[in-house]
Amino acid sequence: MKPIQFRHLVRAGEFRKPTAGVCGGYAQANLVILPAAQAHDFLRFAQRNPKACPLLAVGEPGAWNVPALGADLDLRTDVPGYYVYRDGQLAETPASLEGLWRDDLVAFAIGCSFSFEEMLLAAGIPLRHIEQDRNIAMYRTNIPNEAAGAFGGNMVVSMRPLKARDAIRAIQITSRFPAIHGAPVHLGDPRLIGIADLARPDYGDAVEVMADEVPVFWACGVTPQEAIRAAHLPFVITHRPGYMLVTDIPNAALAAL
Secondary structure, three states, X not given: XXXXXXXXXXXXXXXXXXXXXXXXXXXEEEEEEEEHHHHHHHHHHHHHOOOOOOEEEEOOOOOOOOOOOOOOOOOOOOOOOEEEEEOOEEEEOOXXXXXXXXXXXXXXXXXXXXXXXXXXXXXOOOOHHHHOOOOOEEEEEEEEOOOEOOEOOEEEEEEEEEEHHHHHHHHHHHOOOHHHOOOOOEEOOHHHHOOOOXXXXXXXXXXXXXXXXXXXXXXXXXXXXXHHHHHOOOOEEEEOOOOOEEEEEEHHHHOOO
């Protein structure tokens, strides 16, 4: 399925699940949509934290179609799940933003680790959350972000359990793609980055780490949601963690030279 076909499926309300494994070969994006009054500070936050917040595109104020992301793309309807934060608290989980969109909203599309999973699978590296049709496990850490304006907080990571040889290969593959989080930020003992229990992710679904595997952690585009919670902004929209916008951007176009 091409990305435009998938977006039409979402727009029609026929897909409301995590997007891991969807439209292999094309980049998926995390979303942050907030009023123009806070957009400059958030742009600086993303620029200062490129590992967690690699920017794919920034929309114009009021624009729900961002041509750099794809043809016939509507940010109000083409994401399988949205979160609406009010005063830093999760207030709504709408299926559409059509009744919430405002002329002052600015959209930020941030690279997603789902984009490199196709490359890991092509290299013969199994991914348990895809095999088990689960959302990726995501965790809050003690790794501080560099603050900008009201935005700060700590990094969120996604975790994939891998055998040692697969972990080495995954590092080699993902290092070439800084626009979709690049190489892992940690592997091994999760307590070293402030994660007490892998069985209790802060977002997504837990998967088992086998005795011959090591947990591998990548910076995650859910990081801005933690910054938004800490900032207590009156109104912000994001994607629901794991429920991404599928773009027309080929993953191969995001490789570093």
